[in-house]
Amino acid sequence: MERIDASTVGGTTMGVAKRATLVAVKVLSDDGSGSIANIGLGIEYAVNDAKRRNAKAVINMSLGGGASTAFDEMCNDAVREGVTMVVAAGNSGADACSESPARAADVISVAASDSRDDLASFSNHGRCVDIIAPGVGVLGARTKTNSGSVAYSGTSMAAPHVAGAVAVFLGNQSGNPTPAEVREWLETNASEGKINVPTASRPGASCCQTTTRNCNNKCHTVNKLLYVGC
Structure with missing residues (x-):
């Protein structure tokens, strides 16, 4: 499978942060398998690279x-070292608090929306989601050729939108904002109430009154859509 995440973060044609410097860190095999230990080494590399270059940085995972x-x-730990970490909330249509790293306390966990402004059917949800971004039919650069584009869906496509927005924000600041300041900027500027997430006053409200755990958890999903000021 081709992965288009980097081109969404900072591609010259379709990227959110077109002037960002991209650092590719491979932590999984070509078939998508890998170990937590290897992922940890990749995170450590990215953090140390940012320190070595004295660079503002955001990690998309x-x-x-x-x-x-x-x-x-x-x-x-990466966040404590001063690097904002943006992660995919997951594609199980379940509680994001049941998966890692979406449930990690200090990361920015991103759920996916579709073109109808619904929470994508596959997207994880719940209290561990911090923000929502487009994640259905996202176009990105092909990785196996030097031209063309390909579309994919998933919270893996939503997260790089947020990482790109963070990169733009960091690049526009004279100093180096902390991850806490980045989070505050995202939350303050996000568009509220734009996504059809079940609440007491929205379609699907009956879901909020059930005792079915997965259904009820949707009612606790933050309704904040990424906004970059365009």
């Missing part, structure tokens, strides 16, 4: 898996 305290802490 369009991957995830089952709940893992070790994985969560690797991501939290």
